[in-house]
Amino acid sequence: EAGVAQSPRYKIIEKRQSVAFWCNPISGHATLYWYQQILGQGPKLLIQFQNNGVVDDSQLPKDRFSAERLKGVDSTLKIQPAKLEDSAVYLCASSLDGGLTTDTQYFGPGTRLTVL
């Protein structure tokens, strides 16, 4: 079974530029998550989709971050404009059914963003 795919793996940009990350979840997984992991910290949820609808975006900085999941499969996360503090690893995860406490999330390899 193919895992969660993410691209690019690494990205270096200057502040105030824009950047986009792509995620392809495991086939058949209804729920997709984007996390931000700052160096030395645990991942923090940015946004959760159930199919193509947003379930939770309470920690997404909506003035600069946006995400979409068209057709309920692939997803893109965009930052515009980027700030120095956005330097982090952006992790995508998917799960079969986000409606259970026991639901297991499967993670992609992440995209490491460096903002200069």
Added chain:
Amino acid sequence: AQSVTQLDSHVSVSEGTPVLLRCNYSSSYSPSLFWYVQHPNKGLQLLLKYTSAATLVKGINGFEAEFKKSETSFHLTKPSAHMSDAAEYFCVVRERRVTGGFKTIFGAGTRLFVKA
């Protein structure tokens, strides 16, 4: 309020000796608890999860964890460390929100060093 505390930011053991990674949590409702491992430049991999069945949970690669409700702990153990166990370990709590849906909280992580 929901929270996860990993009591050690770093743990160092010798190869062949036991591993103990400590995790305490607070949760208003019956949570599910997970341990994930993250090797350098790799995605997060599920080690094991507690889902209110058996309190002693066995996972992959010889790891296990015991859920102790009275102590609000979910410590991860392994009888004998291997060099390949060197990685970052995250304790995760997932519970139902009062307002609906679920919340997933990661601990800050514990980095395990294994000495030859």
